[in-house]
Amino acid sequence: MSKVLVLNCGxxxxxxxxxxxxxxxxxxxxxxxxxxxxxxxxxxxAVRQILAGLDLSGLAAVGHRVVxxxxxxxxxxxxxxxxxxxxxxxxxxxxxxxxxxxAGIAVARDALPGVPQVAVFDTAFHHTLPDSAATYxxxxxxxxxxxxxxxxxxGTSHAYVSRRTAELLGRPYAEVNTITxxxxxxxxxxxxxxxRSIATSMGMSPLEGLVMGTRSGDLxxxxxxxxxxxxxxxVDEIDDLLNHRSGLLGLTGANDMREVLAQRAAxxxxxxxxxxxxxxxxxGYVGAYYALLGRVDAVTFTAxxxxxxxxxxxxxxxxxxxxxxxxxxxxxxxxxxxxxxxDGAEVAVCVVGTDEEREIAREAREVLAAAG
Numbered sequence: 001m002s003k004v005l006v007l008n009c010g011x012x013x014x015x016x017x018x019x020x021x022x023x024x025x026x027x028x029x030x031x032x033x034x035x036x037x038x039x040x041x042x043x044x045x046a047v048r049q050i051l052a053g054l055d056l057s058g059l060a061a062v063g064h065r066v067v068x069x070x071x072x073x074x075x076x077x078x079x080x081x082x083x084x085x086x087x088x089x090x091x092x093x094x095x096x097x098x099x100x101x102x103a104g105i106a107v108a109r110d111a112l113p114g115v116p117q118v119a120v121f122d123t124a125f126h127h128t129l130p131d132s133a134a135t136y137x138x139x140x141x142x143x144x145x146x147x148x149x150x151x152x153x154x155g156t157s158h159a160y161v162s163r164r165t166a167e168l169l170g171r172p173y174a175e176v177n178t179i180t181x182x183x184x185x186x187x188x189x190x191x192x193x194x195x196r197s198i199a200t201s202m203g204m205s206p207l208e209g210l211v212m213g214t215r216s217g218d219l220x221x222x223x224x225x226x227x228x229x230x231x232x233x234x235v236d237e238i239d240d241l242l243n244h245r246s247g248l249l250g251l252t253g254a255n256d257m258r259e260v261l262a263q264r265a266a267x268x269x270x271x272x273x274x275x276x277x278x279x280x281x282x283x284g285y286v287g288a289y290y291a292l293l294g295r296v297d298a299v300t301f302t303a304x305x306x307x308x309x310x311x312x313x314x315x316x317x318x319x320x321x322x323x324x325x326x327x328x329x330x331x332x333x334x335x336x337x338x339x340x341x342x343d344g345a346e347v348a349v350c351v352v353g354t355d356e357e358r359e360i361a362r363e364a365r366e367v368l369a370a371a372g
Contacts, residue, residue: 003058004364006357007047007108008065009100014046017357018054026054043103051111061116062108063364065156065356066101068094069121070147076124076363078371079105079117087119093147093204116371118364125155128196136204150208152190152200154182160359161302162192164352168337169298177293179286182354183312184303185213185255189282191289199292201285207243210285211278213255216246218281248274257305257312275315282316290323298348299325307353313340317349325349 008015012033018026030046032038040046064079070090077083084105091098101119109117134150136143143149158180165180166173174194182188187210191199201209201217211217219242227233233241241250249255251274252263260278263271290296301313310332317325324346331340341349 002060002365004061004063004361005054005056005059005108006063006065006360006364007050007104008357008360009043009047009097009104011096011100014043014050014100014104015357016050016054017361018056019358019361022358043100044107047104047107048111051108056112056115059112059115061118061364061368062112063118063120063360064101064105064108065122065360066105066119067097067122067153068151069119069123070151071149073119073121074124074127076118076120076367078367079109079119083119093151116368118367120156120360120363122153122155123151125159126150126152126190126197126200128198129200130198133199148204150200150203152188152197153202153206154186154188154190154200155197156356156359156363157182157302157354158188158190158192158197158200160356161300161352161354162190162195164337165298165300165348165350168339168350168352169348171297176297177295179289179293179296179299181282181286181299181301181306181316182303183210183282183301183306183309186215187212187217187303187305189285189289191293193293199289211274211281212247213257214244214247214249216242216250248278251277257309261309261311275312279312279315279318282312283318283320286317286320286325287323290325296323296325296347298350300350300352302352302354307351313349313351323347 002021004019006017013029013031015029017024030039033040033046034042040049066087068090070093072086087098087102105117136148161180162178163173165178166176178192180190180192186206189201190197207215209217224238227238248260252260252271254260260271260274264275305312314327314332317327326342326345327340327349328342337352339348339350
């Protein structure tokens, strides 16, 4: 049961990890899928390429990241025809991601007919959200009819990072309250109370919440109507604007925080403003989630920006000293999984490298164990 292959199919890439127990024996990423002069023509071709290059003898399971599980899938699930059909029905909620996830599952089922396939859903970790956190204040019949609610995303990352934070603190997971900040090209915050997600910044889609590489995050819905009525933009144009031409990219022309920091250091005013907007949004969520949790044991940064951008960590938590949240400059400049708060701080501030694939492998093994 120890050998597990994890396939993480993104919108234009497939990341894979082969685990033998806790040891990674093969890993890689197939990128630029479907791009002219790039990689394979589609996700199915990418997964076939990956499978052809691996020694899969003794494989116990394949774990698949599936972005959207809707309200039906609240835990990792063995894949059968009915599960595939249900994931297909959820494509309208994740049109950029679920089709890629489905392609990976289909190829793996065909190539490895005797190997259990396990779907692990980004949204599942957030099924513990209370109704007060998951419900939007619109007509409830319309919301019910069209599946409109907060689902949340980055669930495997928030699960892994909050558990790893408890390990760093040397405390039982069920006793630790953590605010996890997954800051990458996509970004989200999560309030985790004893291993349960009780609030998260992404909503019905990954667009809501924090400022991201190309996504706007929170905005007044009237902006959409204004762009339609006054600017004459179509629905698809607005969708593209908010998802692919906003965030750091919209503010600075660069969606990579490293470039934004370099521009800011060179005196670029647009980059300085983008940095401030980015950090301001994080600060607001940390404060709000502190109030919701009541007691916070740790604030943990993860993902590309969270793990590597010390100035973001420092600025995002500046001014929260009265809540017991402070950052030690020397520790903030270090590397690896660590505490970056001063000794004796009321709230630990941590940096933890996320490992969504390891979390998927762990959950896949749990499904197999439960199935007997």
